[in-house]
Amino acid sequence: MPNNPPDAPRRINNPPDAPRRIKVQRPGPLLVEGPVEVELEDGTVVCSDRFRVALCTCRRSRRFPWCDTSHRKRA
Template sequence: MPNAPDTPRRLTVEPNGPVLIEGPVEIVREDGTTVTSDRFLVAVCTCRRSRAYPWCDTSHRRRTKPPGAGRN
């Protein structure tokens, strides 16, 4: 699914979140397989916590430390 040369893809990097890509998209995984989405906006996981990886399922939100955690 190559991009049309006259239509660049827009990616938005969310702080502490996924990369949002205007779709449709095709992702080549580490093992060489591909996954595709024809949605108009796709959230790609950057933390690798998603159960639906490479798609973001917001798992990163559930695994954050509460404020002040780890302080003595």
């Protein structure tokens, strides 16, 4: 395994040229095949090494940028 500097992005089982698959569903989150790094508006980077993550598009999630199903209508 190569020695990367400590501030280098993590790459987990991810060839550098492999495309990411993103599934768009309406209404709902973006489903992204992981692992992922998400850079927020303030420059903060959050990471997930899960095989699939749901990214919030409605901004109602208490766990933003991760979806917590807040977009669903409550009965």
